[in-house]
Amino acid sequence: MSHSKRRSHKDVSKKRPLIIGLGLSLGLIVLAGLGYAYQANTYQTQFLPNTYIGDLNVSRLTADEVNQKLNKTYDDLSFTLLVNDQEWQSIKKTEFGLHTDFSEELTQLLDEQNPWSWGGRMVSGKETLDLGEAAFDEKQLDERYAQLEADLTKWNQTLTPTKDATLTRGEDGFSITPEVQGETIDVAKALTAAKEQLLSGNSTLELNEFVEKPSVTADDPxxxxxxxxxxxxxxxxxxxxxxxxxxxxxxxxxxxxxxxxxxxxxxxxxxxxxxxxxxxxxxxxxxxxxxxxxxxxxxxxxxxxxxxxxxxxxxxxxxxxxxxxxxxxxxxxxxxxxSANAGSPLFGATYIEIDMVNQHMWYYKDGKVMLETDIVTGKPTTLTPAGVFYVWNKARDEVLRGVNDDGSKYASPVDYWLPIDWTGVGIHDSDWQPAYGGELWKTVGSHGCINTPPGVMKELYEMVEVGTPVLVF
Structure with missing residues (x-):
């Protein structure tokens, strides 16, 4: 005879708590998974725990919320110029055209984070994100720097200028005036450094670092x-x-x-x-x-x-x-x-002397009289010019031409001709003169030349060289 084996009531009672426990555990796991997934979904639009941008804690904040905080922070940023660690001028960075809207950068950072890592980030150290270098509007930056340059230049004019050592003229001549260490700054270098500091995110610049130094000192070789x-x-x-x-x-x-x-x-x-x-x-x-x-x-x-x-x-x-x-x-x-050398005497010991007052002529050579004679000079209407002349040419058998007082022309042949100026005046023989010297010049005077006895003129012509000074007075 067969029979079936039946569980006892006692066995069933023992297994029920185990089943319930397993069900509860599984339920908790499912709930936890759903909760984690929910939080992960939240971090699709929020920054993970322990996330910082600079010194700002952006944990569980959206990009818009972070952008608002950054806007406020950056709006309050200033760039301060110091003199001896004391504020000289403080300028809002926004005046330089500082870019304060980081929407695109923040959205990109959110897209790059793993929302499912939020759990690990709860217990890990903080993570600092980098927004990159601060951006500026170039036009606004240049305009504000132009104003800053004007301010620095104006201020510089109130300071004791730095001066190089130099040479100055005094009552006793030139001497070295020592250099002066002043307070003025090199505006160009200060502006360059200020721009570099600003673009690097720094907020201060000590202007004393740019005080001009003398480039030339008193002991400069x-x-x-x-x-x-x-x-x-x-x-x-x-x-x-x-x-x-x-x-x-x-x-x-x-x-x-x-x-x-x-x-x-x-x-x-x-x-x-x-x-x-x-x-x-x-x-x-x-x-x-x-x-x-x-x-x-x-x-x-x-x-x-x-x-x-x-x-x-x-x-x-x-x-x-x-x-x-x-x-x-x-x-x-x-x-x-x-016609003469400025360094040498105009005439020396060799010359022709023509004294119109005494109507006499001498030829001196090396200080000795070689020849002398009475002469006839220009008549009152055509006086012989006075001056320091010279024999600039020697010529034979010339015909001297000119105009008489009445307008008629004349032509006078001469055997010996020594021109002495540029107007036609010279020394020549004159066989038409009845005599020489005395007052004859007033009645039978020449047209300006020095009339000389023919025999004497021949001698003079042979003695005199071209270039010989002729003094007429």
């Missing part, structure tokens, strides 16, 4: 050499030889001509030019008479004539300046235009 150069120039032995006479340019005059500017040593050209021009006024033989020790009348003053020179002021100014700036002793004669 180059400055000392410049002083030595000035001293050499000021004390140079500058000697002129004019008309055979030498003289030195006074040192105090040369020192007055010196110009020192930014390390460059030169001369005041206008002052040197004025000096050279005055030399011309004093010495030009083209405008000044010459003193001459005559045979019968002692010292006489002979006007300027064809034998003369004129200082070329521009050329001589440049040449004189170059010699002085070389700083070495020199002797020079002025650059001149004319």
């Amino acid at each position: 180059a400055l000392k050499e410049e002083l030595a150069q000035i001293t050499r120039i000021a004390t140079v032995e500058a000697t002129y030889v004019i008309n055979g006479v030498s003289f030195q340019i006074p040192s105090e005059l040369i020192e007055d001509w010196i110009i020192y500017q930014e390390g460059d040593v030169t001369l005041d050209r206008e002052k040197v030019y004025q000096y050279v021009t005055q030399l011309g006024a004093d010495y030009n033989t083209s405008t000044n008479p010459s003193n001459f020790n005559s045979t019968l009348r002692g010292e006489v003053s002979v006007p300027a004539g064809s034998l003369s020179w004129t200082i070329a002021p521009d050329s001589e100014t440049d040449a004189l300046m170059a010699d002085i700036l070389a700083g070495e002793a020199f002797t020079r004669s002025p650059i001149a235009q004319g």
Whole structure:
């Protein structure tokens, strides 16, 4: 006979608590999973726990909420310029065009985080996110920096300026004036540093770091050499030889001509030019008479004539300046235009002397009379010009042509012709004259030339060389 095996009531009672426990555990797991998933979904739009941006805790905040906080924080940021750690000027960073809307950056950071990691982030250390470098509106930044530059420049003008050591002229000449350590700042360097600090996110700049330092000090070798150069120039032995006479340019005059500017040593050209021009006024033989020790009348003053020179002021100014700036002793004669050398005496011991008062002519060679004769000079209406002339040519058998007082023309053949000026005046033989000397010039005087006895003229022509000075007075 078969029979079935039945569970006892006692066995069933023992298993029921276990089943209930398992069901509860499974339910709790499901609920926990659902809760975690819910929180993970929340962190799709919120920042994970323990998340910071800079010093700001953005945990469980949306991008909009964080952006609002950042806006407020950045709106309050200032950039402060300090002087000796004291505020000189504080400027809102927004005035520089600081960008304060971080919506795009925050949204990107949210997209990059793993919302399912929120649990681990609850127990881990804080994580700091980087928004990147602060952004500025370039136009607004440039405009505000232009204003800041103006403010710094204006303020700089109220400070004691820093000065380099330099050379200055005093009563005793040039000397070194020591440098001055002032308070002024290098505005350009300060502005560059301020911009770098601002763009790097920093908030202060100490302006004392940019106080200008003297670039040249009193012991600067180059400055000392410049002083030595000035001293050499000021004390140079500058000697002129004019008309055979030498003289030195006074040192105090040369020192007055010196110009020192930014390390460059030169001369005041206008002052040197004025000096050279005055030399011309004093010495030009083209405008000044010459003193001459005559045979019968002692010292006489002979006007300027064809034998003369004129200082070329521009050329001589440049040449004189170059010699002085070389700083070495020199002797020079002025650059001149004319028929004579400005450095040598206009005439020496060889010359022809024509004394119109005494109507007499002498030829001196090396200080000795080689020939003398009575003459006839120009009549009252055509006087022989006075002056320092010279024989600029020698010619034989010439015909001298001109116009008489009545307008008629004349032609006078001569055997010997020595022209002495540029108007047709010269020395020649005159066989038409009945006599020479005395008062004959008043009645039978020439058209301006020096009429000479034919026999004497032949001798004179043979003795005299081209270039011989002729003094007529």
